[in-house]
Amino acid sequence: MNWIILSLLAPAIYTVVNFIDKYVVEHKVKDSRGMPIYGTIVALLFGTAAWLIGGMPTLSLQNGLLVLFSGVISMWGFALYFYALSKSQTSYIIALLQTTPIFTLVFAQLFLDEPLNMLQLAGFVIVFAAILGLSIDKVERKIKLGSAFYAIIVANVLFAIASIAIKYTVDLDGFVPILAYESWGLVLGGIVLYLGFKNVRQAFWKSFRTVGNTTLAIMFLNESLFVVSKAITFLAISMGPVALVGVLGGTQVFYGFLYGIVLTLLFPTIFHEDIAKYDIIKKAVFSALLFLGVWFISQT
Numbered sequence: 001m002n003w004i005i006l007s008l009l010a011p012a013i014y015t016v017v018n019f020i021d022k023y024v025v026e027h028k029v030k031d032s033r034g035m036p037i038y039g040t041i042v043a044l045l046f047g048t049a050a051w052l053i054g055g056m057p058t059l060s061l062q063n064g065l066l067v068l069f070s071g072v073i074s075m076w077g078f079a080l081y082f083y084a085l086s087k088s089q090t091s092y093i094i095a096l097l098q099t100t101p102i103f104t105l106v107f108a109q110l111f112l113d114e115p116l117n118m119l120q121l122a123g124f125v126i127v128f129a130a131i132l133g134l135s136i137d138k139v140e141r142k143i144k145l146g147s148a149f150y151a152i153i154v155a156n157v158l159f160a161i162a163s164i165a166i167k168y169t170v171d172l173d174g175f176v177p178i179l180a181y182e183s184w185g186l187v188l189g190g191i192v193l194y195l196g197f198k199n200v201r202q203a204f205w206k207s208f209r210t211v212g213n214t215t216l217a218i219m220f221l222n223e224s225l226f227v228v229s230k231a232i233t234f235l236a237i238s239m240g241p242v243a244l245v246g247v248l249g250g251t252q253v254f255y256g257f258l259y260g261i262v263l264t265l266l267f268p269t270i271f272h273e274d275i276a277k278y279d280i281i282k283k284a285v286f287s288a289l290l291f292l293g294v295w296f297i298s299q300t
Helices: 003-029 032-053 061-087 090-097 100-111 118-134 147-167 175-196 198-208 212-239 242-249 252-266 277-298
Strands: none
Touching (some): 003 032, 003 252, 032 061, 032 175, 212 242
16 A cells, blocks of 8 residues: 555544544543543553564563653653543644644754754744644634643643654664553553542542443544554555655644534534634634644654
8 A cells, every 4th residue: 555545544543533532531431530541451451462462572671661661651641632632622632733743853853963954943833823823712813722732732742752762762673562562651651640640540430430331442442543543654654754654644633624524513412613614714724834834844
């Protein structure tokens, strides 16, 4: 399969994951603080299954610790992601997630001595301008940055650190050991949240008693889709240019925009995206601007 098709397919699937997450947080689990623990359980199952099916691969001590650390940091980022998702529209959260490459490049420059060029700096400005544009309140006509915005920004910093940790590994080969060790890192991160925060424990057990087997099955399926999207991205990178694969990953903002419209029209009692004419035009314009910024950032 062509790497371009794969690069477009991965964000399409990951956007489905985002909307299912929204459904679960808003209508099933409700208290987002318990969500990371569900993710911990699923990560343990998936990571261990991948490790066994993949022939029980091992990493060196350095690489293993770095990938585990990446998973731990990512789980803390996911905790903030679920909180933000409970506070705002899914398409907006997807757009905010596109700022992750900014922090990744900044940290790469600081820790990996990867220089920034003028086009990338312009991309930074464009991405933030697009995010601020998407944050304009249609009633008061001014920029409103709520708790969801700040939560996702911190989450993106953590995701960027996790990416840099992976970049520090040497001679890392194959998707299976990365998936397994990263999943176990997610488990460790979830254990820290569970043991360190009483409200996380309470939120998990309160929802667990009422969530039902159907919701658990939906969560398991959603995690499967997430793993599939990561595998497709990894395959696309192995077949095509890394930078261009990253750029096409930015099409997720368009998928979020389109899925939001369709789901709101089909299931208005479940999904509540703004689809008034003003909102559609605003999202279309600033989504295009956001994609342009991501393309600039990917240029080396």
